[in-house]
Structure formats: C-alpha cells, structure tokens
Amino acid sequence: MQDPRGPSGARDRFEALYLAHYLAIHRYVLRRTESPDDIADVIAETFLVAWRRLDSVPAGEATVLWLYGAARRVLANHRRGESRRTALASRLRDELAAGRGTMPAHSQAEAVHTAFATLTPAEREVLALAYWEQLTGPQIAKVLNCSSTAARLRLYRARKRLTRLLETTDEFHVISVLRGETR
Structure with missing residues (x-):
C-alpha cells in the first residue's frame, strides 16, 4: 500500500x-x-x-x-x-x-507629430529612448540589445531622417529642440 x-x-x-x-x-x-x-x-x-x-x-x-x-x-x-x-x-x-491636453495645438506640434509618425518603428523607438526617456547612447544600446556604436548610428540616422521630414515643412527649430540645441 x-x-x-x-x-x-x-x-x-x-x-x-x-x-x-x-x-x-x-x-x-x-x-x-x-x-x-x-x-x-x-x-x-x-x-x-x-x-x-x-x-x-x-x-x-x-x-x-x-x-x-x-x-x-x-x-x-x-x-x-x-x-x-x-x-x-x-x-x-x-x-x-x-x-495630450497640455500639448500645444499649433501647426509646429502637428508637423512634428506627423513627421514622427512617418518614421519606422525602430527610428521612433530610438528617438523616444533618447528624448523622452533621456537615455544615453550606452543605455539605448542595452535596451536595443546592440553595441553602443550601433545605437549611436541608429540615433544619428533617425535624427537625420526626422530632420529631412521636418525641413519639408519648414520646422528647423523643432529639430534644434530635439537635438538639445538652442538658437
């Protein structure tokens, strides 16, 4: 038993x-x-x-x-x-x-939103990590599971593409804000 x-x-x-x-x-x-x-x-x-x-x-x-x-x-x-x-x-x-209610409702914000939305998901993610989450290159690399060099390159390319998209809408100063530059 x-x-x-x-x-x-x-x-x-x-x-x-x-x-x-x-x-x-x-x-x-x-x-x-x-x-x-x-x-x-x-x-x-x-x-x-x-x-x-x-x-x-x-x-x-x-x-x-x-x-x-x-x-x-x-x-x-x-x-x-x-x-x-x-x-x-x-x-x-x-x-x-x-x-959403605190975001400015003028054309500049709409232009940035539209340009950001046309980026690829990978480009949006790297920009969001850099600007919204305020992560450094090495931190972004850890999140994306890539090298620091690859993360910096992805960020550079995403910024460049966003700049091109915004140049067509005459929004140079918005990119300056994204880059952290002041004029």
Whole structure:
C-alpha cells in the first residue's frame, strides 16, 4: 500500500477531490461572477490552493465546505485585483488625456507629430529612448540589445531622417529642440 502523503497518493487524493467537487465549485463561482474567463481563473486558483494545502483539506462532507471557503477567498482576491487594475487603467487614461491636453495645438506640434509618425518603428523607438526617456547612447544600446556604436548610428540616422521630414515643412527649430540645441 502506498503512503497517502507520497506523490502518487497525493495525486490520487487530489484527483478524487477534484472529480467529486468540481461541479459544486463551478456552480458556486458561476453564481458569483459573470465573465467566463474569471470563472475559469477562480476555479483553477481554488483547486491550486487545494493542491498546495492538500494536507489541510478535511475529509468527508467538510471537504466541499473547505473548498467553498477557499473559493470565497480566491474570489475576494480576484475582485480586489480587478478593482486595482480598473483604477490603474482609469488613472492612466486620465494622465494620458491630460498629457495630450497640455500639448500645444499649433501647426509646429502637428508637423512634428506627423513627421514622427512617418518614421519606422525602430527610428521612433530610438528617438523616444533618447528624448523622452533621456537615455544615453550606452543605455539605448542595452535596451536595443546592440553595441553602443550601433545605437549611436541608429540615433544619428533617425535624427537625420526626422530632420529631412521636418525641413519639408519648414520646422528647423523643432529639430534644434530635439537635438538639445538652442538658437
């Protein structure tokens, strides 16, 4: 006879617990949440708790009550997490909207925005790292996983291309600002 606390005994006990009580836990969670994804997540997390604490799960009729308690706590944690994620998303939306509202609405800003948007994603990224994140050449190289020389070359080419795009719209001073020069 195998030791019930051994790997095979634990697996067998868990499988029996899962098969016997899955439907009850599914119904419990289904009545308390609306999203099918949330239902699956909460059920999976509940049985994960049961697996991790298998030695604490009582036998007999008390098993389902223990699982209901675990599901209740998992649901509470899930709701708190969802609440935090919703609050964070709302705050980020507000901050982004406020950031857009402070940007000048004149033609210079539109010209820079249009020119920047026409750059390749790689060019936009290297410029954003340099000007928005204020990273140095070696730091940009680490982010892009390339040599410092390659990072400087990419930055140089992206600046040059942006300059060409802006020269066609007569926005020389914007490039000076991007380069950190003052006239």
